[in-house]
Amino acid sequence: MPVNYSTPSPAALFPVAGVRLGVAEAAIRKPGRLDLTVLELSAGTRVAGVFTANRFCAAPVQICRRHLELGSDIRALVINTGVANAGTGDAGWHAAVDSCTALGQLLGIDDRQVLPFSTGVILEPLPTERLIAGLPACVADLRIDNWHAAAHAIMTTDTVAKAASRRVLIAGRTVTVTGISKGAGMIRPNMATMLGFIATDADIGTPLLQELLREAADASFNCITVDGDTSTNDSLILIATAQAGAAFADSAAPGYAALRDTVIAVARELAQAIVRDGEGASKFISITVEGGRDRAECRRVAYAVAHSPLVKTAFFASDPNLGRILAAIGYADVEDLDVDRISVWLSSAGTEILVAEQGGRAASYREEDGAAIMQQAEIGVRIELRRGPARAVVYTCDLSYEYVRINADYRS
Numbered sequence: 001m002p003v004n005y006s007t008p009s010p011a012a013l014f015p016v017a018g019v020r021l022g023v024a025e026a027a028i029r030k031p032g033r034l035d036l037t038v039l040e041l042s043a044g045t046r047v048a049g050v051f052t053a054n055r056f057c058a059a060p061v062q063i064c065r066r067h068l069e070l071g072s073d074i075r076a077l078v079i080n081t082g083v084a085n086a087g088t089g090d091a092g093w094h095a096a097v098d099s100c101t102a103l104g105q106l107l108g109i110d111d112r113q114v115l116p117f118s119t120g121v122i123l124e125p126l127p128t129e130r131l132i133a134g135l136p137a138c139v140a141d142l143r144i145d146n147w148h149a150a151a152h153a154i155m156t157t158d159t160v161a162k163a164a165s166r167r168v169l170i171a172g173r174t175v176t177v178t179g180i181s182k183g184a185g186m187i188r189p190n191m192a193t194m195l196g197f198i199a200t201d202a203d204i205g206t207p208l209l210q211e212l213l214r215e216a217a218d219a220s221f222n223c224i225t226v227d228g229d230t231s232t233n234d235s236l237i238l239i240a241t242a243q244a245g246a247a248f249a250d251s252a253a254p255g256y257a258a259l260r261d262t263v264i265a266v267a268r269e270l271a272q273a274i275v276r277d278g279e280g281a282s283k284f285i286s287i288t289v290e291g292g293r294d295r296a297e298c299r300r301v302a303y304a305v306a307h308s309p310l311v312k313t314a315f316f317a318s319d320p321n322l323g324r325i326l327a328a329i330g331y332a333d334v335e336d337l338d339v340d341r342i343s344v345w346l347s348s349a350g351t352e353i354l355v356a357e358q359g360g361r362a363a364s365y366r367e368e369d370g371a372a373i374m375q376q377a378e379i380g381v382r383i384e385l386r387r388g389p390a391r392a393v394v395y396t397c398d399l400s401y402e403y404v405r406i407n408a409d410y411r412s
Contacts, residue, residue, distance in 0.1 A: 002277040003284040003377050003397070007161040010148035014165045014176045016199040018042035018241025022141035023153040026134025028127055029082030029120060034153035036131060038138035039077040039197065040107060045241045047074040047115070048210040050217050052234035058086035059096040060116040061235060067100075067112050075113040077237070078103050078135070079195065081156050081182075085118040085126040086232035095126040102132040106139050119182065119195055119233050120156055151180040154195055157406055158182055160277050164269040168262045170255035173246045175202045177262050181270035183226075183277075196221060196236040196270055202259055203242035205249055212263060213238040220267035224395045225306050226278035238263070275395045280402030283315050284378045287394045291385040297334055298392035301383060304332035305394075312399035315379065320370030322346070322355050329383060337385070347380040348373045 019041060026036040041047070049068055051061045067074065078099055085092045100114035118126060141149075151161035165178040179198035204212065217236050248256045276284050287305050292298035305311055308328040314321045325344055330337070344356040353369050354362040373379060 002160045002273070003281055005160065005273050005276040007148070007151065008163050008165065010145065012165060013145075013147040013151075013163050014167055014178050015144035015147070016176050016178050016239075016241060017144070017201045017243035018045055019199045019239065020142040020144050021146035021150045022138040022143070023146065023149045024134045024137035024141065026080070026130050026137075028080050028130050028134075034149065035081045036134040036138055037077075037079040037150050037153045038103060038135065038142065039079075039150075039239075040139075040142050041075050041077075041239060042241055042243065043073070043075070045074065045239060046204060046206050046209050047240075048206070048213040048238045049115070050213055050236050052232060054232050054234070056087065056232050058084055058118060058122075058233045059088060059092035060085055060118045061233060062093070063096045063100065064115045064117070064235065067115055070112060072110070072112045074115055075109045076103055076107055077115045077117065077197070078131075078138075079117040079154055079197075080119075080126070080131055081154055082120040083118060083124050083126045084120045084122045084233050087123040088125055091125060095128040098128050099131055103135055106135055115237070117195055117233070117235055119154070122232055147178055147180060151182075154180065154182040156182065157279055158277055160273075162270055162273040162277065164266045164273075166262045166266055168258050170246050170258055173244055175200060175244050175246050175259060175262070177259075177266045179266050179270050181274060183274040194221065194234045194236075194274060196267070197239070198237070198263065198266055198270070199239035199241065200259070200263065201241050201244035203244070203247040204240040204259075208248060208250060209238060209240050211251070212260060215260070216264045216267040219264050220271035223393060224271045224275050225303065226275060226281070226397055236267075272395055275397050278397035278403075279406045280400035280404075281397035282377070282400055283398040285315060285381065285396050285398065286379075287381045287383070287396065288391070289383045289385065289393075290391045291387055292390040292392070293388035295390045295392050297387075298385070298390050299394065301329055301332040301334060301385065302392055302394035304328040305381065305383070306396035309399055312396070315374060316398035316400045318371060318374040320367055320374055322370060325381065325383075326356060334385075338387075341386040343384045343386075345380075345382040346370055346373045347382065348376040348378060352380070352382070
């Protein structure tokens with residue numbers, strides 16, 4: 001079960017004018033489940049994307065990049081689950097292209113106006129004939145209030161659908177931001193298997209939209225990890241339909257800061273939901289590193305702790321074997337790190353305790369206090385490096401027996 005997270009109700013997911021969504025059961029890998037989603041976008045919509053840093057990226061990622069680089073007037077997205085269409089060579093490329101062509105024909109648009117997305121098992125061929133056969137049902141289901149169904153249709157090993165929605169008043173106009181995401185394992189985005197789709201009815205110029213997306217990704221999806229694996233299919237898309245009448249030509253435009261904060265808030269909620277639903281997770285852990293020379297240094301330390309299987313299994317067991325955190329800090333590849341200046345705290349529910357300082361265990365630390373915090377479902381780790389003004393936060397989860405079971409049985 002996810003850690004302190006449940007899917008918002010359909011009524012809590014506000015429609016975005018200019019976006020219609022449809023879902024279907026296409027039996028792409030398993031029968032009897034929603035596994036195919038189409039988003040139809042109104043004319044004039046702008047789309048930005050960030051994608052996996054994995055060099056073995058999937059065919060859909062390659063095609064998305066190509067269509068966006070061409071400056072195509074993107075009018076639709078097609079998303080399948082079950083098969084990632086990664087590691088599939090030329091056949092995978094043609095399967096993704098054929099999917100775009102088939103949806104384009106149904107909607108009366110060019111195939112280059114379609115972005116394809118896949119998630120699921122790597123190295124298996126995409127059953128294109130099933131996907132194409134399922135598209136008419138998706139198109140027939142298109143409606144503006146279908147975000148809840150779409151959040152369910154893009155799931156793989158997720159135990160809960162992930163969605164978020166906000167409205168913000170800007171210059172007397174209501175601007176909507178709504179998004180969905182999926183992911184539970186193979187999560188360590190670098191822009192897992194992670195997909196995210198966020199839409200707003202604001203009017204945002206293409207360069208600014210891409211800038212906003214990168215900023216939002218850096219503050220959200222690039223701050224999470226479940227198991228340290230960067231997927232072949234990670235994709236995060238930001239859509240701006242320009243239907244609300246609120247226009248933003250550049251970051252200095254009145255009201256842009258409020259829009260920016262709203263987009264980041266939605267992205268962060270979606271990203272944290274992935275960690276809360278991490279495969280086998282029982283605890284949600286925030287790792288804050290302060291006092292670094294720069295943010296990159298702080299992130300290296302935070303990710304070293306977040307990726308350590310010894311740290312993660314200690315959290316699962318509620319075992320205050322906190323020397324494992326110090327060990328991870330020590331191998332984080334930080335030049336000139338003075339361990340005698342480092343302090344480490346644990347916290348939960350408003351209570352924070354000092355664990356380590358001056359190169360060792362804090363004199364005030366009591367193991368029973370550490371054990372009490374580690375039994376909680378939400379835990380904070382704060383690390384002070386005392387090297388500079390920088391700060392970074394990474395969100396992760398524990399590593400349980402269930403994670404092994406899920407991934408051992410993933411293809412069955």
